Amino acid sequence: MNPRQFFAACLQVLGEEKLSKIWGVAQRQLYRYAADPMHCEDWAFNPIDRMNETVKELKIYGREDIAAHGIRCMASTIGWTLQKPQHGKRDVPHVEVFRAVTDFLEAHARGDGFMELSPLREKAVHALESLWINRRAECVSFSIRMDSEATAAKPKLRCWWRFGRRG
Numbered sequence: 001m002n003p004r005q006f007f008a009a010c011l012q013v014l015g016e017e018k019l020s021k022i023w024g025v026a027q028r029q030l031y032r033y034a035a036d037p038m039h040c041e042d043w044a045f046n047p048i049d050r051m052n053e054t055v056k057e058l059k060i061y062g063r064e065d066i067a068a069h070g071i072r073c074m075a076s077t078i079g080w081t082l083q084k085p086q087h088g089k090r091d092v093p094h095v096e097v098f099r100a101v102t103d104f105l106e107a108h109a110r111g112d113g114f115m116e117l118s119p120l121r122e123k124a125v126h127a128l129e130s131l132w133i134n135r136r137a138e139c140v141s142f143s144i145r146m147d148s149e150a151t152a153a154k155p156k157l158r159c160w161w162r163f164g165r166r167g
Contacts, residue, residue, distance in 0.1 A: 003033075003046050003048035003049050003052070004033070004034055004035070004046065005034075007030065007033040007034040007046050008034040011030055011031070011034060016030060023047070029044065032044035033045075033046035034046075051070070054067075054070075055067040055070065055071065068082060068084070094131070096127050096130075096131075097124075097127040097128055097131050099127075100120070100123045100124040100126075100127040100128075101124045101127070101128075103120050103123070103124070104117065104121055104123070104124045107120050
C-alpha cells in the first residue's frame with residue numbers, strides 16, 4: 001500500500017469529517033492526498049510522502065537517529081517496534097555474488113574452456129538472480145517516474161473522488 005492508497009483507505013474507513021478534524025484540513029484536501037498524480041490533475045503531496053522525504057533528507061545529513069526516532073514514534077502507536085536490520089545477514093548475498101562473478105572472470109581471464117566456464121557462469125547467474133529476487137521481495141512499494149515528454153503527451157484527467165467517479 002502506498003501513501004495515496006493509505007489515504008484513500010482512511011477516507012473509506014474513518015470518513016471525511018473525522019479525518020478532516022484529525023488532519024486539520026478541508027475535506028477536499030484529503031481527496032487531493034489520495035489522488036494519483038499520474039491520472040489526476042487535482043492532487044497534492046500527502047503528509048506521509050512529506051515524512052518519507054524528511055526521513056530521506058535526515059539520512060543524507062547523517063542523522064538516521066532522528067529519522068529512526070520519528071518512525072519509532074509512529075510504530076509505537078500501534079504497539080510495534082522498530083529494529084535496525086543486522087548487517088551480517090544482508091551482506092552475505094553480496095559476498096556470494098561477488099565470489100561467483102570473480103571466479104567466472106578469473107577463469108575467463110586464464111583462458112579456460114567452455115566446459116570449465118559453463119558451471120561458473122551458471123553459478124554467477126544463479127547468485128545474481130537470487131539477490132535480485134530477494135531485493136524485489138523486500139520492496140514495499142515502488143513508483144514510476146515518467147520523463148516530461150511522456151507526461152506531456154498524455155493529458156491528465158480530473159478526478160472526483162468525493163463523488164465516487166472519475167472524469
